[in-house]
Amino acid sequence: MSLDTTVGTREQVRIFVTGSCDGLEQLREALERHGEVELVGSSAGVMESAPTLTGGHLQVVLHGTRSSSLPADEIASIREHTRAPIILLASGEASALLEEALDADVSDVLLLPQMTENVVFAVRKASKTGHRPLASPGRRGRVVTVFSPKGGTGKTVTSTNLASAFAKFEGRKTLLLDLDLQFGDAAIMLGLEPDKTIYDLVVAPGELDSEKLAGYTTRHASGLDILPAPLRPEDAELVTETKLSRLLEVARESYDVIVVDTSPFFHGPMLATLDRTDELLLVCGLDVPTLKNVRLALQTLELLAFPTNRIRLVLNRANTKVGMKRSEVEGALDAKVRFEIPSDRAVPISVNRGTPAVLAESGADYSKAVREMAKGLLPVEAAKAQKRRLFKRG
Ligand SMILES: Nc1ncnc2c1ncn2[C@@H]1O[C@H](COP(=O)(O)OP(=O)(O)OP(=O)(O)O)[C@@H](O)[C@H]1O
Ligand SMILES: [Mg+2]
Structure with missing residues (x-):
């Protein structure tokens, strides 16, 4: 024998x-x-x-x-x-x-x-x-893309705070994807210095699946995972449309929510992201140049046949006294503002400290507005199911 x-x-x-x-x-x-x-x-x-x-x-x-x-x-x-x-x-x-x-x-x-x-x-x-799959069967995460055609409107502040709120306060398995591929600073705003980025993921050999994705993300104290932008601007071009499409498909199997921070451009990866976006947060401010560009962006989105009912207009720094009102913004854009986010000193302070305001200053008006937004973005059925789960646990 x-x-x-x-x-x-x-x-x-x-x-x-x-x-x-x-x-x-x-x-x-x-x-x-x-x-x-x-x-x-x-x-x-x-x-x-x-x-x-x-x-x-x-x-x-x-x-x-x-x-x-x-x-x-x-x-x-x-x-x-x-x-x-x-x-x-x-x-x-x-x-x-x-x-x-x-x-x-x-x-x-x-x-x-x-x-x-x-x-x-x-x-x-x-x-x-055998191998324990990370993906829950039937999970289909929602892709929330934060976009503005103008720089400095508050995309990164919004996406980092929103993702933190999803993870920390809504108990969602959350991925923050930094698609500002050349100059992304989402990781810095979270006070992280990850050594792996989306670039390392896309150049790594082998097929992408949830397990592999998990090896390239970095966990933040709020519970969110981040896949940061490449460290060098020249590496951005390797993040192709095809790679990104696959990445989003895989991420949807592993996460409840995928928050995507973006740059102010409609480049290839952004178009691939739009194809898979459930909620597009279009960040707008109370100034004429931003308004003009947001109007153009709305026209472009129409040309791209992006469904209008997935667009949520976010008015950032909504309380600033600059001689323009919310109603004027809505009139100029022919669209309703869905979320108002106030200007708050807590924001630049938290940016410099590398801790999202929603975590560091949970009582601030800004943080309350972001938490409301996080709640408002969850589909009603999913929110009910989550409540049932929390209730059972308690
Ligand atoms: N609601 C707010 N209250 C106070 N300050 C804010 C608010 N939103 C944004 N800011 C400030 O504006 C700055 C720019 O915001 P942010 O970096 O999020 O813009 P962005 O749209 O991501 O810019 P870019 O296009 O360059 O990536 C931040 O450093 C922050 O201090
Ligand atoms: Mg940014």
């Missing part, structure tokens, strides 16, 4: 060991001798192992990490080669890692040293459960 592929009636689980941490080498040797697993390869660095990882029937990846928090980069590198379940192995202080791993694309976390039998059990369990 051969012990190569079966133990009794059990099939051996094909595993691959990557990364490094204290105790990993001893574990690797023990697993190599163990009858219930077949070590198909190992490598201290994830990237080096690409040829073997790509090979056929790999069932579980055991990845050692020295990081005390979730090693999102390392997970993303593994995901470029395989969709097999990942078990993270760590040693030392790893409480942050354990916490973050709950929502991450990993099947289990084991702190070394461990009895080999425990590890083999976790391996067998992970191989049976």
Whole structure:
């Protein structure tokens, strides 16, 4: 009888060991001798192992990490080669890692040293459960695009605050996508310095799916995930219409809401975004040049056959005394203002601090207006369902 592929009636689980941490080498040797697993390869660095990882029937990846928090980069590198379940192995202080791993694309976390039998059990369990999809079946996130044909009207302030409100106060799984591809500053307004951007995602090899997307986003304290703009303006052109269309499709499967910050142009990626936009927030101000451009934008949207009933006019800095009234704006644009957002000192202060006003100054008039807007953008049925869920939890 051969012990190569079966133990009794059990099939051996094909595993691959990557990364490094204290105790990993001893574990690797023990697993190599163990009858219930077949070590198909190992490598201290994830990237080096690409040829073997790509090979056929790999069932579980055991990845050692020295990081005390979730090693999102390392997970993303593994995901470029395989969709097999990942078990993270760590040693030392790893409480942050354990916490973050709950929502991450990993099947289990084991702190070394461990009895080999425990590890083999976790391996067998992970191989049976298979890959845990991040996407909830039937989820179809709403795409909320924040646009204005004029610079400086408040698109980024609006999108960062709105996304924070969706995540923090409405309990929505929220993605903030920075489509101001050349000069995006959404991450800065959130006080984040992410090392991965939409550029890294679109140039990464392999098919895009929810797991891969998760490896390139950065979590903010509010609970939102951000996919920032490229770090260098010249990298913007690699974010093509096709890549963006796929990205939005995948994001819709993983998130309840996708808030898109934009630049003041109708470029290719923006057109692809419009095709998938459920709510277009058209940001307007109380000044003649902005009004003129918003009017032109409305005409362009009509030419593009963008459905008028998806456009929401947002009057930013609505309370500024500059000799123009809301009714005049509505008259000039032949459209009703849906949301009024006041001018508030809390906004520039929070921008400079890198914390959205809606979080830092929740009592400010500005924050109340943004929270109202977040509520107003949720479809009635979804809001009811959310309330039911919160009620059940309580
Ligand atoms: N409601 C508001 N109250 C006070 N200040 C505001 C308000 N909205 C925007 N601002 C200020 O205006 C500045 C420009 O806003 P923001 O960067 O959001 O504009 P934008 O439309 O994204 O500009 P760009 O086209 O350059 O990306 C912000 O730094 C902020 O301080
Ligand atoms: Mg901006």
